[in-house]
Amino acid sequence: MPLPDQHFELGELELALGDSLPNARLAYVTLGTLNSRGDNAILVLHGYTSSHRFVLEDDPDNAEGSWGPLIGPGKAIDTNRYFVIAPNALGSSYGSTGPGDINERTGKRWGPEFPALTFEDQTNAQQALLAWLGVQQLHAVMGLSMGGFGAFQWAVQYPEKLRKVIPVLTAPWGSLNQAASHQAVTAVLESSAAWHNGWYYEHLSQMQDTLEGIRIKTLERYGVPAWLESELHDAIKVQARLHDMARHWAAKFDANAMLALRAMINRFDVRARLTEAHAELLYVLCRTDSLFPPSIVSETLDQWPKSAGTAKYVEIDSDYGHFASSLDWHKWAGALKQFLDH
Structure with a gap:
């Protein structure tokens, strides 16, 4: 049986640009078990046109590819050891509140009147979900493409809440390409x-x-x-x-x-705030990804604070561009596991 979505009701969510989202909800899936200290959680964030279910091998909607081969018992993200939480982004089409939903203020779909979102809003909503689940401290936040923007946002918005951050095929600003x-x-x-x-x-x-x-x-x-x-x-x-x-x-x-x-992506830019990060960094790009080419790596690594500890870069040697992290998952799985487990 497919793993069913779960849903978290946020209530009215105040948004950074001044509006609010009534009766907001997040769809999400979890894998593994939260430990008694509430500190073994890994938040995994999906790409722009993908869904939170990209963490599952049987996901039919993995628009940027599936990370299922990386996540599970004994895998790089070992769910015998870690509690994985994968939420769907607000504004998306896979269960969290989005433009296709009914606006209770008007009784019709939000459509083009859906409120303007920021990654700060996404992170606040995700933090509310984590608190409700009993997560005290994140072992890591990782994300692919748009999800990587979210990972960078977590690193500067809640620097004390996470030990490690893993942005994959992404950048600390959104207007690139x-x-x-x-x-x-x-x-x-x-x-x-x-x-x-x-x-x-x-x-x-x-x-x-x-x-x-x-x-x-x-x-x-x-x-x-x-x-x-x-x-x-x-x-x-x-x-x-x-x-x-x-x-x-x-x-x-x-x-x-x-x-x-x-x-929302076009509004995102935390380059000037990278020095606020406390988490160890594993930054992953691909040799052939035209969206986020390896030439941008130094702009992030040079700004990452030395006091945060480890700042590593992994380049996936793949011909598959922006799909490399899923299609050639085995080429970076070892580096990912070593980073998470040490």
Whole structure:
């Protein structure tokens, strides 16, 4: 049986930019057991168009790839030893409060009127979840891509709450490669006959066609065709699989969630605050990731405070770009396990 989602009701969540989110909730899954001291927890944060269930091997929505091979009994993140918590981001499409939900103030979907979010809001919501679960101290916070932004945010927002931070295929600021992409995605959505200024919910089938086209371009940018070619060895089959992946994703993801999360990403920048961090750092990039190239590594490592202790860098030698941490998980699993266990 698939591991079911759990849900945490936040109540009214005050937001950093001045609005609030009534009856906010977080969807999440957990693996392992919290110890009696409440200090063996690892918070794992998902990517932009993925879901919290990317920590599970049977997740069908792993839009940036699955970390299931890394997480479980005896694995790099050993759930016999650690309590793993993976929440879905606010504003996403997989169970936490997002634009597709009903706004109780109006009785209709939030749609394009969903409140503006920040990573500070995400971190506050996650901290409320952890307190409710009984977590006293985080052993680590780790995240992939957008989740890595969240990991950096945790390191500067709650520096005393975590021992280790592991940002993967990401950076301490969000506008890297993102602003132009945001503009391009927005333009494609607005050009769709189904868009109706973001009130497209009566035209979902047509909007899903638009989303499928956006997703194919994203998967190409992430390096997925190279992986499919290595698996299928046939150009026609590669294109067919690419379209299948895009269609599956488009049937579930809310176009307004894309814009809400992308806007949040564009607001994110903690480079000036890195000196506030107390956690040990393991920073993971990939040789072929065009979104977060290894050339950016020194900007983070040079700013990480020496008083925090270890600051390590691991570069995944993979041809799979932004999918490398999942498809070539074995190439960094050893470094991850050593960092967590020592």
